[in-house]
Amino acid sequence: MGTKVTKVQETRAQEIDRLCLGGFCSKDLISSYRFGRRVVELKKEVIDLKNERGDIVDIYEMVPEDPAVELPVERTVVEKENNVGIIGLYGRGGVGKTTLLKQVNNHFRCREHNFDVVIWVVVSRELKLQQIQHDIGERIGLLSDKEWQSKSVKQKALDISNNLSQKKFVLLLDDIWQPIDLTEVGVPLQSLNVESKIVFTTRSLDVCGQMRADKGIEVSTLTHGQAWKLFQEEVGTSVLGSHPDIPKLAETLAKECRGLPLALKTIGRAMAGRRNREQWQHAINVLRTSASKFPGMEENVFSRLKFSYDCLPRDELRSCLLYCCLFPEDFRIPKRELINYWISEGFSDGFGDGYTIVGDLVSACLLEEEDDYYLKMHDVIRDMALWIACKIRKKEENFLVCAGVGITKAPKIEEWEGVKRVSLSDNKIESLSEIPNCPHLQTLFLDRNCIMEITDGFFELMRSLRVLSLSQNSLTELPSGISSLVSLQHLDVSYTDISGLPHELKALLNLRYLNLERTYHLSRFPPELISSFSKLEVLRMLESGADNAEPLMKELLCLKLLNLISFSLYSSRGVRNFLKFPKLLRITQALSISDCEIPLLNVSHLAYMEHLKDLVIDNSNLEELKTDCTGEVQKVLQCGFRSLHLASIAFCSRVKDLTWLAFAPNLKIIVIMHCDDLEEIISVEKLNELSDIMGELNFFAKLELLDLYHAENLKSIYQGALPLPQLKEIRVTQCPKLKTLPLNSSSTKLRNIVINGGKDWWEELQWEDQATQNAFSTCFVPSR
Secondary structure, eight states: OHHHHHHHHHHHHHHHHTEEGGGTEESOHHHHHHHHHHHHHHHHHHHHHHTOSSOOOOOOOOOOOOSSOOOOOOOOHHHHHHOOOEEEEEOOTTSSHHHHHHHHHHHHHHSOOOOSEEEEEEEESSOOHHHHHHHHHHHTTGGGSGGGGGSOHHHHHHHHHHHHTTSOEEEEEEEEOSOOOHHHHTOOGGGOSTTOEEEEEESOHHHHHHTTOSEEEEOOOOOHHHHHHHHHHHHOHHHHTSSTTHHHHHHHHHHTTTTOHHHHHHHHHHTTTOOOHHHHHHHHHHHHHOGGGSTTIIIIIIHHHHHHHHTSSSHHHHHHHHHGGGSOTTOOEEHHHHHHHHHHHTSOSSHHHHHHHHHHHHHTTSSEEOSSSEEEOOHHHHHHHHHIIIIITTTTTOEEEOTTSOOSSOOOGGGGTTOSEEEOOSSOOOEEOSOOOOTTOOEEEOOSSOOOEEOTTTTTTOTTOOEEEOOSSOOSSOOGGGGGOTTOOEEEOTTOOOOBOOGGGGGOTTOOEEEOTTOTTOOBOOTTSGGGOTTOOEEEOTTOSSOOOHHHHHHHHTOTTOOEEEEEEOSHHHHHHHHTOHHHHHHEEEEEEESOOSSOBOGGGGTTOTTOOEEEEESOOBOOOOTTOHHHHHHHHHHSSSSOOEEEEESOTTOOBOGGGGGOTTOOEEEEEOOTTOOBSSOHHHHHHTHHHHOSOOTTTTOOEEEEESOTTOOBSOSSOOOOTTOOEEEEESOTTOOOOSOOTTOSSSSOOEEEEOHHHHHHOOOSSHHHHHHHTTOEEEOO
């Protein structure tokens, strides 16, 4: 026994280091659970050895009633700031929130603490205040009074408040779906301090805010190592050792769960008796192609995750979530593209509403936000959404999804019957030669295939189609039968080889979104085609081969609803024509300028394009910033380049500096390539000449990426150190004269940036001081 105790004591310090949440729970659930189980087992052995003569009983002493009963009231702002009294654990269903909260509860059974009482309450989806009061009352001894159960909610709240106000308590609330008024329950929030805690679990980040949690902690999925350990425990060592191929197949199967404990347990238990390698290979195939058919997935995983779907407050939110499963597994979903689909489908009223929906789905832990621009859908959540769309709500939704599975032919005609949304994205389909009959089809994704030919009648029986994506295919022309799509609102033919647009497109009277970006061979536009799209709101033509001459610009002016364009200009004349039309300047979001040589391109003329986010300038002569025009500079400083996020400058050989970039306060990405005469990006000399009107200019405050490529004479980014609080990466390639970076030991927030470049360049880099070099010594990643 002594040896066992010694071993547990030796492990104790290591386990304490893993604790978080004020020491109540662990960063490593599996390790701490095992340790806790050993402690409990050892404690039982000790009790058995002691062979106690009698049971230990609780002794209660009646406390005289106070002259007045203290009422439960809200906490004040000061107290809220000074203490972390309420902690919210949030995350998607099945991620382990309840397990974590149980671990918090169980720690109080095997560790010394200063709390008088720890109370566990399961709240669940249907909020019942009386049941919550009953569970609290039972734990603190109020149920011993038989009359207490017949009291009103308010009377019970007073009793609970009076009792808990005299105690140091921990209240653990599991599975909250909507905010609870804890004062109505009787919890004395006013007395919450460092000695009393409330910890709750929820699937919604919004609930954390509505519950006034002082701290919200996301319970994330397990790492690969943690997931693999859990999966091994569920399968069992005897099965894993029954065939030499099974461990590798088992690890592949575990990866398909993407770290979700609920899925790992369900699948692990289902495979616990499978000792044949073919059974394991079959299980992998089933999980990848039709997860709902895997034993236990529907009843144990999808049905539980579906609660989050059911609790979304509006049908539109549920439809928007299901729409996301049209994208391939692990796909990075562009937010703006997704919202445009939703608008065309009628799920969203506009971008403001669309971003609100995105926020709601992220808050409900049903989507993951990668960054400002992209979303991801967890694989198991996607499988659940497919299960709903293809089975549970087949009558209302009826999806056909074969995205990213490597098929070379479209599904058979009979599979298209009755479908509402189809996704064949990211496959190897080369032609569409049959004519499916699907009059209810509303969305069709055919993007990222190898399609070279579409039969003329393919779209003939799709008169309800609203969204069509043909992007990233080898199409050289659109079929004339596209005129059948009279309901179409969203057409994407970007990154295709089409050389012209057919006049049949004039039949698409409801078109609101047209994407022609990177159609490099596009040269033919029927006259007045674009102006015939009277409902067009979005037109994307960046780097299309079309000659964006003055006649086309005038057609755009006829479109009263047009509010966003991306555009390319291929000559000085094109730039002059473009600058003549204030409406085009006002609605352009992305602009590419190339071959603008005479006269020099004055970038300040673009400064007041209020929605310009992306600016690409290629093979043009840029006019440098004129410091003697202080009036113009001051105007640019006050209201210019406010929306610019990306600036890419390439093959602009004569420019010496790009000081105007300092006037773009929201710039996130700078790319500079093959600017042979460029010596400095920001000229300190020019800034000094403008110091009277500029004051303290905190430029590059939002910069995330700086990419410098083949700038042979570049000597300086900026002669001095910059805070660069958002910087993530610096890339330097073939810039032999660049010997310094604008960094000191105070630059960047967490020192987790990546500095990418050649090894020789890095070794010759000069630092402001040794502290700066030490701070960034681990950030270097050699370029390949």
